[in-house]
Structure formats: C-alpha cells, structure tokens
Amino acid sequence: MRSQSRLTQAISKANRVKRPARIPFLTAGCPDPDKFWDCLKELDDNGADILEIGVPFSDPVADGPVIAAASQKALADGVNLEWILNGLARHSFRSPIVLMSYANPLLQYAWAEAAGQTLSEKVLVSLELLARAMQPLVSGVIVPDVPLEESENFRAAFEVAGIDLIVLVGPNTTSERMGKYAQVAQGYVYVVSVLGTTGVREGLPLEVKATLARARAAFDLPLALGFGVKEPSQLSGLARLPEAVIFGSALVRHLTDGGCCRDFMAPWLEAAGQPAV
C-alpha cells in the first residue's frame, strides 16, 4: 500500500487542532493572470490547508455563473493547463495543490505526443504523460465530469504518479453507490451539498446532513463539504462538522468584486475555536 496521501495528512493536521481543514478554490488566472499567483500565495499564508486550482474549460457544465464567467475570462486571457503547470513549477506553496479540471483538457494535454495502437491505448498513454508532467507539483485531481464508470483510465494513470483522484458524491448518491466509490477513493471525498451547479447558497439545507451521514458511513477518508460554502456560520447547524470545507464561488466572487484573499479567510481563522471535528 502506498504511503498516506499528502491531502489526507493535510486535513488530519487541521483536525488535530480541532478545526475543519480549509480548502479555497480559485479558477486559474482569477482575478487576472498577473495577480493569480500572488492570490494563491496569500491564501496559502492565511490559513489554507489545501489549494484547489480550477483549469478553465470552454463548456463547464457543472459550474454556476460565477465560476463559468471566471473560466471564460481566463481562456480569453490565454490561461491553460500548461500555463498552470509552468506557474506551479516557479512557485512553492506550503499547502498541497489539487487541480479541478473537466475531462477534455486533461485528455488533450499530451494527445499530440501520445502514441497507441488503439484509441483506448492512446487515451491511457496521453493521461500517463499528463500525470508525469503534473508530478510532483500536483497532489490530487478532481474531474467533475468523470463519474465512477468512466474513471478507470484516469485513476490508473494518476496512481502511478502518486496523484489522488478525488471522488465527488452528492445528495442523490445512494449508500450503495458510495460503497463502490469507497473502494477506489483517495485523498478526501468531495461532498456536493445540494443538487445544482457550483454557487453560493444562503443556508445549508437539511439534506446536507443526510448526505454527510451517508458518506460518513461509507468512507474511511475525510469528507470535504463544497458547493455553496461561504462563511463559518453556515456550518453551525451541523452536529458533527465535516473534516474539510471547500469555498469556491464565494471566493471567486469576492476577488472579482475587488476583495482580497486575506479578508475572505479572516472569519475562518477567527472561528477556529468552534466545536471540534
């Protein structure tokens, strides 16, 4: 068995001091390409435990308007996976890095160099070349349009490079299906709070509790709650906190409205003394 994932370790470290791990998400090139790396650094210095970077894609079906717009702007600014990997090679962060990317940019990254007898073989080779390019800059990858059934190639390619393929489960994922995911999950489990695309929501609906409870029973890994999380107060209704929280849309909106990363992270640092994990 491979040694424990950097991602699992980063979350456990936060949980040991009785707080959920904080995972800010930022679309690459947001708020603009010149400021992006500084923003990421600021998050890293102000309480982030893991950093998620969104790879822009022309057709982001799982994202709501805020991240979709950031993605579109980044593409117009010339941001792509290569730009991200080059940037990661030039910067160093305390927190491990997770990339969130739709399947196609991952598949195409090394397509021109990939050789194979059949298309399936070429797909696998292309993903292996990508995994090599991501190593050791990237600790995990989330592919929102790759469910369990399509994940084998991705997992096989990333596993060799020691990169976790993070699974997503949602309020309509049955316990049975979570059980299947549990057999292959690595790093942490991304729990989608509500049915819908990414975006900030006012409260956390009741069904979040049920989803978390089912996930808790199915997985041995830390749970990271995402989709709609903005402030610590939203978690107050939960009897038991998730091991980690992901904030995406709220952060992206905060930055595109001219805010800074430190201000966004401040309430989370203040709340660090709240009920234990």
Added chain:
Amino acid sequence: MVKPVIKICGLTGRLDAASCTRLGADLVGFIFHPPSPRSVEPLQVKHLKTPGCFRVGVFISQKAPEILAVMDQAQLDLAQLHGEQDLEDARAVGPERVIKVFWPERYEDKAELAAEMEKWAPAASLFLFDSGTSGGGHNRKIGSLAGLSRSPKPYLLAGGLTPEDLSRYWPNKDPMFLGLDFNSGVEIRPGVKSREAIQNLMAALVRVSDKDAGSMKKSPMAGYFGEFGGQYVPEVLMPPLEELEEAMSVIRPTPGFQAELTYLLTQYAGRPTPLTRCPKLSEELGLSIRLKREDLLHTGAHKINNTLGQALLAKKMGKTELVAETGAGQHGVATATAAARLGLNAVIFMGEVDVVRQKMNVERMKLLGARVIAVKDGTRTLKDAINEALRYWLTNQKTTHYCFGTSAGPHPFPTLVRDFQAIISKEAKEQYSNVVGRLPDVVVAAVGGGSNSIGAFANFISSKVRLVGVEAAGSGEIGCYNSAPINLGRLGILHGQRSMLLQTRDGQVLPSHSISAGLDYPSVGPEHAYLHSIGRVEYGLANDREALEAFMTLTRTEGIIPALESSHALAWVIKNKDRLSLGAEVMICLSGRGDKDLEIVLENLKVD
C-alpha cells in the same frame, strides 16, 4: 441466464399466426386432433406463414407414418408426441425432431418419473411437462416443479399458463428449464388467441429478461459504441441517467406505450412519410433519386419522431416538465409541441445569437406555451444551450426529463434517440421493397449531431446498402469554422460523450459554423464516430455554397423546398453523381422543410 423460450400452441388462424410471429414467439404449435376445438388440417397449416418460428405439430393418436406425412404437408419442424406414440414412433420421426410430453402427476413418485424420462431421453430433443394426467392443461397449473429438476433433457413447462405466470417461473436456476408453453391462458375462446394477452406476454418477457441482465455485473464499457460514447457527466447526473435507462427497458417495450406512440406518430405527426421519386432530378443526374419525406411531418422535420417518444416516456415516468436545448429552433418547437399535446411544461434553452437569428421559431415555441430562455454564455449558440439545459436538468431532475434533441450526449441518449428515429429507415426499407422490389444502392443523409442520419441508416446497417453521411464544411475555405468533426476533428469529450470533436490543441471546444443552423455543432453522436471508425459508413462534406445550390436545384426541378440541413445531403449526391453507377437507386433523407431557412437563403442568393 438467457430469456425463456416461448411456445404458443393451438394456433388455428392466419391472424393469430401473424401476431405470434410478429411478437417474437420461438415456437408455434398446431394441434392435429379432430376432437379438439383447436384442431387444424395439414393443408391449412401449410398456408399459415410463421417466419422465424419453429413449427410444431401436436399429435395425440397418430403413429409415425401418419405423423411424417403431416409434417411434410404442413411443413413442420418438430413433432410433439402427446399420447399414444411409443419409442419406435419417436425413432422413426427422428429424435432430433421430437418433443416428448410428460404428465408428472401420473407418476407415483419422482423415481418413477425419472425412470420414464431416462427411457425417453435418447428418443427426443426436448421434453414438455403438462399439468393433470393427460391432454392439455385446461387452466390447471402443474402441481410442483419438484422432480423436473432431474430432467435429462431441456424442457418446457405447460398447463394453463398465463402471461402473469412468466415472472413466477423465470428466472430459473435449472439449466434444463428452457421456457414456457402457452395455450388456453392466452385465448379469448378455444382456438382464438387474444392479441392483448400475447402482447402482455411479450412485455412480461422483456421485463424478466431485463431483470436478468441487470443482475449481471454491468460491463465497464456499457454505453459505448466501440471506443465512442460513455457517460462523462457529473456524479449527480448519474441517477437520472440510470432512471432513464430503466424506463427505456421497462416502460418503452410495453404494448401500451408502443400503441400510444404509434397512434401519435400516425394520427398526430403524419407517419408514414412518403418516399417521393424525383423524375426530373433523376434524369438530370443519371440516377434514380428518391426522397424520404420527413419534411412532411407535423412541425416540418424529423425532430417530432424523437420528441413524441421522449415526451411520452417522460410522462409515464411521472415527470411533469421537459427541458430541451435548441439551435435553429426545430427541436425546440418539436419539444414544445409534444409537451403541449401531452400536458407537460416545456423549458427551452436557446443561445442568444440563435434567438435573434430564429425569431419566428422563438415565437412558435412561446405560442405553444413553452418558456424560452436565452443563453448568454460562451459562443451563445447550440453548444451553450446544451450546457445550460444540462445544468437545469441537474438541478430539477426530480420533476424534469431532459428531452435531448439528437443522437449524442451521455448514454442512454444516443441509443434512445436512434431508436425513436429508426422508424425512418424501417419505413424506407419496406417502401423500397414494395415499390422498387429491392433495397436502395445508396442512402445519403446530412450529419450534425446525427439524429436524422442515424435514423435513416439504422435498419440498413446490417445490409450491404452503401451509407453516406454528409458533414457541413462551412464556407469550405481551409481553416474556416465548420461543423465536420469526423472529417476535421479528433477524439474529445463534450456533453457527456467521448466522440469526435472540433477543438483547440489544449482541448477547448472550437466554435462551429454552418449556413444550416441544424448542423452547427462541434461534435457528433458516438455511433457515427464508431460507424466511421469501422468503415461501415463514409462521411463526406458539402459546404455552404454547394448546399445553397442544391437547395435551389430541388426547389426548381421538383417543387420541394428542402431544409438547408438536407440540402447538404443532396449537394453531396449532385457533386458525386459521376462516382455513382448510372441509374443507381439513391435515397436521400429529406429531414425537414426549408421555409425556416428562407431568410438565410434570400440573403445569400439572388433569386429572380
């Protein structure tokens, strides 16, 4: 385990024979026993056509010579020895042609039955177990299956069975248990079968077979056509896709659903559509050109075949709303129409650019009661409308069905849409047989997402007919935006499918272009990508100008104004006429009428 073998016994008339055949019975039985109300004469049976079924004669008092004579006259495959025949008779008929009947209740104990079965095993190919102690079952069920499990031969079960009994006996663990024999349980009165009962039986058969398949481990390549297809969607869309797949296999095959759909297609949409020969164009091109006239359907295009099917399915699934994407507006109108007819809400997403370009269709959808939402993201065309419709479905999946417009997207949509559009080639095949006396030499259809073309190809794929899909080459200049992913794209993932895709080097989807809005899509259904990869279908190109010329040619020579989509198919035939043999029978799928395109055509052509 596979599906059970079904025998329907006691047929007397042409209609019953036809309905058993059509509904897929494996064996049909005829009773040669005058005292029975179901008894028939050999010559009568000879004229009952039952293609694809094994024909069984049931004999009670006859001995071998008479049995052989009847089998010959009535053209039977098997003899069911139901009474006074002995081993000698069985050997004379030929063991491979014998079904031997047993009445387990006749025997004192299992051992006695087992001994009798051993005795007959070398003389028969199949056993049949009936209820009671002689004759037919006559509404009495067989007492117990115990003892049958030691049958040395594969066997059928009989005895007053009804369609409802199927799920009682199937699936079954006994490898020798082959299937069921129905007679009085599917009759209106002795000798007259009930069509309804037989349909119920076949629907029940589909249900038990699917239950069977479902219990097996799902193959990791489920939903793929070769290397293409799949389900590249967010996890939270998997449950509604699974729900849809289940509805496809459980609800769709039922006689009730099929009857309702047939009614809508014939009495509401206007099927069957004609196969129109084009005399002047044929002469001009030196070919025999026939058009499959989907343009004559309600709402003016083939899209209605699919939306009626999906809307009906959605309704039976208990959904109250349809969401759909639309480019030119044809699929949006067809969805709004089906929703209005079936009492469902409709929400249609349409790119902002298309809302302006296709104002009339927007008004039509609104008149029909649909909510039309303009999409302002991305290229603000069809692909962005699909993104937005998927997001809407993701959020509203409990009440809403995504009525996908083309044979693309995540599994099971490519299969579902193909199945609903396959009626195009099903009719065409029959029409060619009736009118021309043979199949066409070539079938040509335009390919955008690929629904009219896959419908036009589906029933010809297993034949030798040459199949040509025509992609839109845009302006035709090198490097121009186009809609030809098979010819000019490479493997990629978009909208839930792995297929051919127009994209940049780093995997961003390129804007597509065609003068025909219905072909304006950067990817293509996975089955087309597959048919291309195995060389079964060739994919040609036609550009905007060639399509416009073909549009004018058909309008002027035949008095038919074609949609610009279909004009691409026609354009390919015109420019390749010399590569086709003289007088070849060419079918072109005329997927829609061209009224909607008049503005674009008038802008681009000077029409006198």
